[in-house]
Amino acid sequence: MFVFITGGGRTGAQLASLLLAEGHKVRLIEHRRELLARLHQELPTEVIYEGDASVPRILEQAGLHQADVLAACASDDATNLILCFLARSMFNVPRTIARVNNPRNAWLFNGKFHVDVALNQANVLAHLIQEEMSLGDMMTLLKLRRGRYSLVEEKVPPGAKAIGIPLKDLGLSDQCVIAAIIRDGKVTLPRGDTSFLEGDEVLAVTNLEGAQQLAELLAPSQSDGPQKGLNRV
């Protein structure tokens, strides 16, 4: 895939390295001298295009019309909006992804500016933190679909409410699926009549609400204190 990145700050540079490592073709466009010096230390020369991304002629020279995806990563929201619009209306780029810097500008990042996907960084981070705080000892192994779903893991502690109850009777939300149970070092694929035992490692694919419900079912008996888990590193 050919990914065209605008904005050579931390986000753009990090994304470029990540995509290059996965074998994608990447072009990053940036015109600020102070950033270019650092970019040239971090990325291969052929990836970097020096020029002002707000100028259509420069976007054309940099090959935007060949891109499969535009990632607008500038730290200025107006610039990201403009680039998504130009990418679609002038260069027919099939997919545009934009970074939202100021959450108050998020309302503009939609089809009217040809933004296909908006990533509101403050929102994403705030949700991740909130989730970490609400989930006690649950460990997030993998984020799916921009963090709306996760693969989580938790060990069943002594005295948990869920012990001994068949999964089908736990009343889990349909947005939460128990994917596997690791018991005595062996992976078991659970069925509706399987029930948790103390010491089981539970793997679940779930959204946040499902995870909170699961965390409650797997909470240790009250004597452990409610704050446990908040200071996990």
Place this chain on the structure above:
Amino acid sequence: MNFIVVGCGRVGAELALRLYKSGHQVVVVDESAVAFNRLAPEFRGRTVEGEFLSEKVLERAGIAEADGLAAVTNSDTLNAAVAHTARAFYNVSNVVVRNYDPSLRTMIEAFGLQTVSSTSWGAQKVEELLANPSLRTVFSAGNGEVEVYEVIINPQWDGHTLGKLLELGCPCLPVALTRAGRSFLPAADTRLQTGDILNVSTTFDGLGALSERLAAKPEA
């Protein structure tokens, strides 16, 4: 009418005052309250302080009821984003954008927005006055790409036809000829007289070609 001026720099403050003096309802928006100090004391319109792209700020400025919006900050990307927002999200019918950096003009044009390129327009005016002091602009279309100039016919073209003056690929359209205070639509076979005032519509390059032609002696 209700107008919103986005950006209270020199252009914004001047524009707001002019609109206000013409009897319109004017709201000026800027991110910095200090910017409103540029407004003349006689300006009695409303000011709204806040982020340019914030929904709340634009709605406080009355964008839903605005008849027109001018985006005149000194950031071209911001101007284009605000103007496109006014049109695409609020259906503001008349939206005008100031183009500050001439290299970004094509970006604004990609949005199909009405653009005023004050920087390049100003530079072109100065260039005209320096390079062709005898020619006066009487009308400027768009951002000065095509203008109507006033040309005074000199004695060496007396008696020659207009067609002869404008022949040979001079990209000029004659608009009017004024003789002794009376104007008429000239034809190719109109004979010129010394002191005739000719109005031609042309580009900056066409004007150069016409100046050269006027200075040269007409061929027999």
